[in-house]
Amino acid sequence: MNDIINDRDNALFEAGIKLGALYHQFTGSPVNLRTVKSLETAIQESISVQPFVKDISVYIDRDIIRSKINGEFGYCELEGRMLDVKITIEHNSIRADVSLAFNQELDYPLMKIDKIYSSDLS
Template sequence: MTEGKITDRDNALFEAGIKLGALYHQFTGSPLNMKTASSLEKAIQESISVQPYVEDISVQIDREMLKSKLNSEFGYSELQGPMLKIKITVKYSTARVKVGMAYDPELNYPLMKIEEIEEITV
C-alpha cells in the first residue's frame, strides 16, 4: 500500500464501521418485549440494508437476556447493546468486508470486530 493512498478496502471497512456504530446508537434504548423482538430485528435489518454498500445484514436479539431484563410490572425492557448479535457485509468496489458485533462476556461488552476481508477481482 502506498502511503496516503486510500483503498477500496479502507473505504469498505470505514463504511462497515459506520453502519455498526449507527445501528448501535440508533436502536439501543428502543422499548421491546418478547412479542416485539422479531419485528424490531426486522426493522433494524431493513433500516440498515438500505444504506449504501450494504450487501447483507442479520440481526439477532438474545431472547434469554431480554427475558431476564423485562420489567416485572409492565413486561417490557429497552434494547441493550449486549442483547445484539449483528453481522453486516459491505461491498465497496473491489473489496467485500464482513463485520460483526456480539456480546463478549469476558469483557462484559458488545464487541464490534472485522470478521473477514475479501479482495474482489473484476
C-alpha cells in the same frame, strides 16, 4: 494524496459507520418477546438500505429479554449485550464481513472485522 486511500479503507470505514449507527440508533428501544422479531426486522431493513450494505442479519437474545422484562410494564430496553449482528459491506472490489456481539470476557458489546476479501475472488 487520494491514491493512499483505497477500496479496503473505504469498505472498512463504511462497515464501522453502519455498526456504530445501528448500535446508537437502536439501543434503548423498548422491546419484549412479542415485539423482538419486528425489532430485528426493523434494524435489518433500516441498515440494509444504506450504501454498500450487501447483507445483514440481526439476532436479539430472547433469554436476556426474559431476564430483563419489567414485571409491571412488560418490556425492557434493547441493550448492546442483546445484539448479535453480522453485516457484509462491498465497496468496489472489496468485501468486508463485520460483526457486533457481546464479548463475555470484556463484558462489552464488541464490534469487529471478521473477514476482508476481494469480491472478484469470491
